[in-house]
Amino acid sequence: MPADQDPGYAFVVLLGDRDDAAELAGILDRLRGGARRCPAVIVTPPVRGLAFFADAIQQPDVDIWWSAAVPADAHPVYLIMHDGSLPDWQGGVDGTFYVGAPDAGVSGHYAACPGTRVFLCRSPLDFAVQVARDFWDSGVFDEAEAARILGVPPDRAVDQSHPTYPPQALADAPERSGSRPEASRRQPAPRGGAVRGGFLRPRRHGHRPMSDGDLARQLAGRGPTIVVMGSRKGGVGKTSFAAGIAVVAGTVLDQIGHSACIVDANLANPDAWGQMHLPTGAATVRDVVAALLANREPPPPVHAATPALACYPEGREPCEYSRTEIRRLADHLRRRHTFIVVDMSNRLPDPTAGPEAAVAAYWLEEGDVLVLPTTASRSDFDGVLDFLDVGGLPPTVVPYIAGTSKRLRDNPLTLQYLEAIRSRAAAVVEIPDDANAVRLAGMSGVPAERLSPSLRVAYRALTEAIAVMPRVGGSRR
Numbered sequence: 001m002p003a004d005q006d007p008g009y010a011f012v013v014l015l016g017d018r019d020d021a022a023e024l025a026g027i028l029d030r031l032r033g034g035a036r037r038c039p040a041v042i043v044t045p046p047v048r049g050l051a052f053f054a055d056a057i058q059q060p061d062v063d064i065w066w067s068a069a070v071p072a073d074a075h076p077v078y079l080i081m082h083d084g085s086l087p088d089w090q091g092g093v094d095g096t097f098y099v100g101a102p103d104a105g106v107s108g109h110y111a112a113c114p115g116t117r118v119f120l121c122r123s124p125l126d127f128a129v130q131v132a133r134d135f136w137d138s139g140v141f142d143e144a145e146a147a148r149i150l151g152v153p154p155d156r157a158v159d160q161s162h163p164t165y166p167p168q169a170l171a172d173a174p175e176r177s178g179s180r181p182e183a184s185r186r187q188p189a190p191r192g193g194a195v196r197g198g199f200l201r202p203r204r205h206g207h208r209p210m211s212d213g214d215l216a217r218q219l220a221g222r223g224p225t226i227v228v229m230g231s232r233k234g235g236v237g238k239t240s241f242a243a244g245i246a247v248v249a250g251t252v253l254d255q256i257g258h259s260a261c262i263v264d265a266n267l268a269n270p271d272a273w274g275q276m277h278l279p280t281g282a283a284t285v286r287d288v289v290a291a292l293l294a295n296r297e298p299p300p301p302v303h304a305a306t307p308a309l310a311c312y313p314e315g316r317e318p319c320e321y322s323r324t325e326i327r328r329l330a331d332h333l334r335r336r337h338t339f340i341v342v343d344m345s346n347r348l349p350d351p352t353a354g355p356e357a358a359v360a361a362y363w364l365e366e367g368d369v370l371v372l373p374t375t376a377s378r379s380d381f382d383g384v385l386d387f388l389d390v391g392g393l394p395p396t397v398v399p400y401i402a403g404t405s406k407r408l409r410d411n412p413l414t415l416q417y418l419e420a421i422r423s424r425a426a427a428v429v430e431i432p433d434d435a436n437a438v439r440l441a442g443m444s445g446v447p448a449e450r451l452s453p454s455l456r457v458a459y460r461a462l463t464e465a466i467a468v469m470p471r472v473g474g475s476r477r
Contacts, residue, residue, distance in 0.1 A: 008039040009140060010074035011131065012095075015081060015124065016049035024079065024124035031132050031141045038139035043069045049080065053089040054457045056212075079127050082106050085457075087113050098130055210464055216252040218467045224334035227341050227466055228367035228394075230360060232383035234346045237373050237431075239266070241399055242343040244459035245371075245466065249339040250309030260339035261301065261310035263329075265363055267319065267345050267356045284315040285329070292328045310337060320355035326362035342367070349390055369469045370396040371462075372425070375433075376403045381417035388424045395426040395469040399462055402430050427465050431458045 011028055015021040021044050028042045045065050047058045070076070076095030080086065082102065090097060090113045099110060100121025110116045119130050132141050210218065219225065229242045242262060250260035263285060283299035291298040301310035312333075321329075333340045342363050347353070349361035364370065372387050374380040384398060398421055402409055422428050432455065 008071055008074040009041075009077055009135070010070045011040065011042045011077045011079060012052075012070070013042065013044040013079050014048045014052050015079065015100075015127075020124050021048060024127050027124065027128040028131065028141075031128065039071070039074075040140045041069070041071065041074065045069070050083045050085055050089070052080075053093065054085065056456065056460055077131070079131065081121065082109070082118070084109065090116065098127060100127060210467075212252045212255060215464060215467060216256045216258070218464075219249060219253060219339055220256060220258050222368075222467070222471065224337065225339055225368045225466075226330060226334070226363075226366050227339070227369045227371060228360075228363050229341065229343050229371050229373075230349070230364070230387060231344075231346050231372060232348055232386050233379065235375070235380075237375070237399075237401060238346070239343055241371060241373050241431075241459070241462065242341050244455065245463045246309055246339070246341040248459050248463040249341070253338055254308030258338040259308040259310060259336070260341070261312060261333060261337040262341045262343065263312045263333070264314040265342050265344045265359055267314065267359060282311070282313055285312050286315050286319055288312060288332070289321065289325050289329055292332055293325065298332065321359050321362065323351070323362045323365070326359065326366065330363075330366040348387060364390075364393065367394050368471065369466050370394050371399065371466070372396060373399045373401065373431075374421070375401045376408050376414055378413070378417070381414075381421070384421055385417075385424075388421070396424075397462065397465050397469065398425045398428045399431045399458075400428050401433050403433050426469055429458070429462045429465050431455070431462070 013021045013025045013028075015024060025042050025044045032040070032042075045052060045062060047055065047062050047065075051058060052062060076093075078093075078095055078097045079100075080097065081100045086099065087109050090110075095115070097110075097113065097116040099116060099118045101107065101118050102121070104120065107118050110118050117130065117134070119126065121127060135141055227245065229238050231238045246260055246262040253260055265285070282302040288298040288301075301312055303310055330340075344360045344363055345356035347357040347360050349364045350357040351361045352358070370393055372384045374384045387393075388396065400418065400421075408414060418428065
C-alpha cells in the first residue's frame with residue numbers, strides 16, 4: 001500500500017479478552033505519536049472475536065456502532081485471534097486481516113484468504129509489532145516513536161521469535177472499502193445448482209451470508225417449499241436440525257408477512273421435538289388430516305419461538321397414513337406456509353415396510369429438499385449413503401456434525417466417507433458438535449440455537465443452503 005495512495009485506515013481491535021483489546025488499542029494509539037500524515041482511527045467494538053462477523057442477533061448493534069465509529073472511506077484493518085471458522089467469513093468482508101495464531105499449524109487455514117497476515121501471537125504487543133512494521137511507510141505511525149516503544153529496530157527486519165507466515169501480500173486487499181462490514185457481508189448466496197457437490201462450513205469463500213431480508217425473499221421466491229428431515233437411524237440430531245431451521249425460517253419470513261411450519265411425522269417417537277413444550281391439547285397432525293378428509297376447516301396450529309412458526313405435533317396413539325392423506329396434508333400446508341419442515345421417522349423410505357417407512361416414502365414424494373444429518377461415525381455415514389441409494393430423491397443437503405477430535409476429523413476413513421457423500425449430495429454443511437447445548441435445550445424447553453451461538457450460526461447457514469437448492473421441475477408428484 002504505497003504512501004502516495006494516502007488511504008485512511010480503521011484499525012478494528014477484535015481481541016475477545018476485554019483487557020487485551022484495551023491494551024492493544026492503547027499501544028497502537030501511542031505508536032501514532034505525532035504522526036498524522038495519514039488519517040487513521042483505532043476502534044474497539046462492543047462485540048469482538050468471531051461474533052463480530054457471525055452473531056446474527058448482535059449484528060444490528062454492530063452496524064450501529066460501525067456507522068458511528070468508522071469513517072465511510074476508511075480501509076478496515078481487522079486485528080483478531082485465530083478461530084477455525086474465521087476463514088469462512090472472510091470471503092464476504094472487505095479489508096485487511098491480521099490474525100494472531102497460537103502455532104504455525106493454523107497457517108493453512110488462510111491459504112485462500114487474500115489480504116491476510118498470520119503470525120505467532122503470545123500477547124497484544126505481538127499485534128502491535130506486526131501492524132506498526134507494515135504501516136510505518138503509510139504514515140500512520142511515527143517510526144521513531146514506534147521503534148522506541150516497541151524496542152525493535154525500525155528496519156522492519158523479520159523478528160525470528162515472532163515469524164510471519166504465510167507471506168501473503170497486503171496489496172492483494174482492496175485499497176478502500178468505502179463501506180461497513182454489513183454492506184459487503186450480507187449478499188445473496190449463489191442460486192440454482194451453484195452449490196451442487198460443494199462442501200460448506202457455516203460460511204465459506206464465495207458463499208456470502210444473506211441478510212434477514214435477502215433470506216426471506218429467497219425463501220418466498222421459491223414458492224412453498226417442503227423440507228423433509230430423514231435418517232436411517234437415530235442419534236444424528238435430526239430433530240434438533242428440524243427445529244433449528246424452522247425457527248430460522250419462521251423468524252425471517254415473519255418480516256415479510258410469510259410463515260413457516262414444522263410437522264411431526266415421526267410416528268415412532270411423536271414427541272421427539274417436544275423441546276418446544278407445546279401446550280396440552282394442541283391440534284395434532286391426525287386432527288388436521290381428519291378435518292381435511294371430512295371437508296371441514298382444520299383446527300388452527302399452535303405457535304412456538306416466533307409467531308410465524310406454526311407447529312403440527314403428532315398424537316402419541318399409534319397411527320398410520322395413506323399416500324392420499326399425506327398428499328392432502330401437504331397441499332393444505334403449501335397453501336398456508338412458505339417453508340414447511342417435516343421431521344420423519346428414522347427409517348429408509350419404503351411404502352411396503354410398515355407405517356413409519358411408508359410415511360417417509362410418501363413425504364419424500366412431496367418434498368422439495370431432503371436433509372440427511374450425520375455424525376462422524378461409520379454407522380451414521382453408512383446410513384446417509386444407504387438413504388442416498390434410494391431413487392428419485394429431491395436435492396439433498398447433509399449437515400455433518402464435525403467431532404471435536406482432530407484425529408477423528410482427519411482420519412482417512414472419515415475423509416473418504418465425506419468425499420463419497422459430497423459426490424452424491426447437493427451440499428454438505430459442517431455443524432459444530434455442541435451436544436450439551438442440545439441436551440440442555442431439551443431440558444429447558446427452548447430451541448438449541450438459543451443456548452449455543454455456534455449452533456445458531458450453523459442452523460442459519462444450513463437454512464441458507466436449503467434456500468438455494470434448485471427446484472426440480474415444479475411438482476415432484
